[in-house]
Amino acid sequence: MSLIDPVSLPLKLKRPVVGAPMAGGPSTPELVAAVTNAGGMGFLAGGYKRPQQLANQITTTRTLTQGPIGVNLFVVSENDIDEEELETYRQELKYYADRYGIEVGTPRWDDDAWQDKLEVIRDLKPDVVSFTFGCPDADVLQELNALGIHTAVTVTSTEEAHTAAERGARILIVQGPDAGGHRATFDPAAEPGTEPLPDLITAIKNTANLPLIAGGGISTREQVRATLGAGAAAVQVGTALLLSDEADTNLAHRSALQDPVFTETKVTRAFTGRPARGLRNRFMDDHARSGHAYPQIHYITAPLRAAAAADNDLQALHLWAGTGYPNARTGPAADIIAALSP
Ligand SMILES: Cc1cc2nc3c(=O)[nH]c(=O)nc-3n(C[C@H](O)[C@H](O)[C@H](O)COP(=O)(O)O)c2cc1C
Numbered sequence: 001m002s003l004i005d006p007v008s009l010p011l012k013l014k015r016p017v018v019g020a021p022m023a024g025g026p027s028t029p030e031l032v033a034a035v036t037n038a039g040g041m042g043f044l045a046g047g048y049k050r051p052q053q054l055a056n057q058i059t060t061t062r063t064l065t066q067g068p069i070g071v072n073l074f075v076v077s078e079n080d081i082d083e084e085e086l087e088t089y090r091q092e093l094k095y096y097a098d099r100y101g102i103e104v105g106t107p108r109w110d111d112d113a114w115q116d117k118l119e120v121i122r123d124l125k126p127d128v129v130s131f132t133f134g135c136p137d138a139d140v141l142q143e144l145n146a147l148g149i150h151t152a153v154t155v156t157s158t159e160e161a162h163t164a165a166e167r168g169a170r171i172l173i174v175q176g177p178d179a180g181g182h183r184a185t186f187d188p189a190a191e192p193g194t195e196p197l198p199d200l201i202t203a204i205k206n207t208a209n210l211p212l213i214a215g216g217g218i219s220t221r222e223q224v225r226a227t228l229g230a231g232a233a234a235v236q237v238g239t240a241l242l243l244s245d246e247a248d249t250n251l252a253h254r255s256a257l258q259d260p261v262f263t264e265t266k267v268t269r270a271f272t273g274r275p276a277r278g279l280r281n282r283f284m285d286d287h288a289r290s291g292h293a294y295p296q297i298h299y300i301t302a303p304l305r306a307a308a309a310a311d312n313d314l315q316a317l318h319l320w321a322g323t324g325y326p327n328a329r330t331g332p333a334a335d336i337i338a339a340l341s342p
Pocket of ligand 1 (some may be wrong): 182
């Protein structure tokens with residue numbers, strides 16, 4: 001029995017385990033459907049995709065499962081960047097580009113096709129839509145709620161939880177400091193919070209009376225139980241699914257997660273400008289001071305990362321992973337979800 005009664009989710013799940021959206025490849029329709037069919041709920045990652053690709057993935061996922069599915073979108077804020085700092089970083093990266101005989105990418109800002117992706121959500125009505133990197137305006141959340149789509153906002157602090165609740169989010173996704181991939185922190189220039197997940201859950205429960213899905217670093221059944229015991233209605237796991245059969249995690253990333261050369265994870269801005277946790281490698285160590293221009297830094301490093309992946313150069317690639325990565329297992333996602341279920 002839970003120590004603290006959670007506010008229940010508006011959807012019934014047989015297992016309180018949600019598969020995190022993982023942009024950049026891992027979250028396939030097959031993975032999302034496998035997590036849902038195992039009694040949890042899978043999430044498609046809308047970030048970086050073209051709107052039509054996202055629409056196709058939603059449609060495909062619906063053919064693979066009858067259960068609830070989620071879709072995640074990025075909320076990219078306009079930014080005031082330090083052009084000189086960005087140019088210095090570009091110059092610094094030339095050394096890497098020269099190694100592959102390519103050019104450093106061109107920096108640019110875009111909103112990840114926000115309006116067009118919202119239109120896909122309105123049309124195809126996933127059961128849940130979650131947002132990361134920021135909170136949509138109240139009119140957007142309320143419109144989606146009225147369409148019967150459960151809105152969820154990823155938060156990393158009580159202040160962000162307060163904003164999301166005030167604007168009308170129906171679910172909060174609480175991301176703790178051990179999470180793999182990008183921190184969801186609204187302000188890209190802010191340092192992400194370090195409060196341990198159970199404490200963050202307690203603090204947010206005192207701020208907002210909403211159901212919480214909590215994650216970050218969760219890789220064992222005991223951690224799942226502890227997180228539910230702290231008051232979450234469900235947990236969210238990403239890294240635990242990266243080696244699953246259904247995830248389209250690239251081969252370099254898969255091999256790194258199982259390579260004893262890597263012994264720890266670290267939060268870095270070097271790859272994209274936003275803080276993100278991954279396996280500690282040389283690129284992170286060499287570029288500890290990249291600045292926080294997101295998504296400009298994402299675009300300048302993109303060709304380097306693509307070349308590094310093709311070359312299996314694990315020291316120059318972003319290898320997103322949460323602190324629980326040593327427990328990540330290969331095999332069907334259904335088995336991974338069953339093994340984590342309380
Ligand atoms: C490879 C990878 C990609 C991710 N991409 C996204 C994303 O597109 N959108 C998002 O909201 N969160 C993303 N995340 C963060 C997850 O939603 C979640 O917070 C995290 O996986 C939980 O921590 P864990 O990986 O330790 O389980 C990503 C995480 C990983 C590992």
